[in-house]
Amino acid sequence: MARSTSLSAWEPHLLSILRIVAGLLILQHGAQKILGFPPGGSGGGVDLSTLAGWSGPIELIGGVLIVIGLFTRQAAFVLSGFTAVAYWTVHAPQSPYPINNGGELAVLYCFVFLYLVFAGPGPWSLDSALRGGRRR
Numbered sequence: 056m057a058r059s060t061s062l063s064a065w066e067p068h069l070l071s072i073l074r075i076v077a078g079l080l081i082l083q084h085g086a087q088k089i090l091g092f093p094p095g096g097s098g099g100g101v102d103l104s105t106l107a108g109w110s111g112p113i114e115l116i117g118g119v120l121i122v123i124g125l126f127t128r129q130a131a132f133v134l135s136g137f138t139a140v141a142y143w144t145v146h147a148p149q150s151p152y153p154i155n156n157g158g159e160l161a162v163l164y165c166f167v168f169l170y171l172v173f174a175g176p177g178p179w180s181l182d183s184a185l186r187g188g189r190r191r
Contacts, residue, residue, distance in 0.1 A: 071177030075122055077167045081134060082118025085111045106144075113137050121171070124180020128172050135168035 087096035088111030102108040113133065120130035138161045146158030153159045176182045 067178045069177075070174055071124070071179035073167065074124060074127065074171055074176055074180070077164070077171070078118045078121030078123075080118075081114050081138075081164060082122060085113070085115025085118055089115050110137070110141070121168075124176040124182050127176035127180060127182050131168040131171035135165050135172060138162075138164040138168065 083093065086092050088101050101111045103112070114137075117130045117134045117137070120126050121134065142153075142158045142161040142165065146153065146156040146161055148156075150156040153162050
């Protein structure tokens with residue numbers, strides 16, 4: 056039983072780590088589309104007049120907010136909805152099965168960000184620092 060208790064003590068910190076890693080991963084998508092970095096994608100020249108063109112700024116700005124833990128719940132809400140829309144508009148029309156339509160990552164992002172809406176940013180975040188380390 057002691058092992059379970061000691062592992063539970065790490066739960067808030069692992070929440071922060073999950074948030075940071077998810078933020079860095081989604082941020083890469085936006086950075087590649089908007090900044091052309093890392094090289095290899097369809098970087099630079101995104102047409103912001105299209106729905107697909109808005110994905111870069113949403114991923115980049117939302118990813119930065121998630122990584123630093125600022126406005127975490129709001130950013131996670133937007134990103135959860137954004138990745139759900141990405142799944143249903145880009146992946147689902149190809150096949151009803153995520154394994155066949157390449158949408159596993161979009162589904163996983165959707166639910167990780169949805170979890171962050173409810174769980175919050177964890178202790179290692181600007182949100183936490185700005186409220187003096189107190190939990191809501």
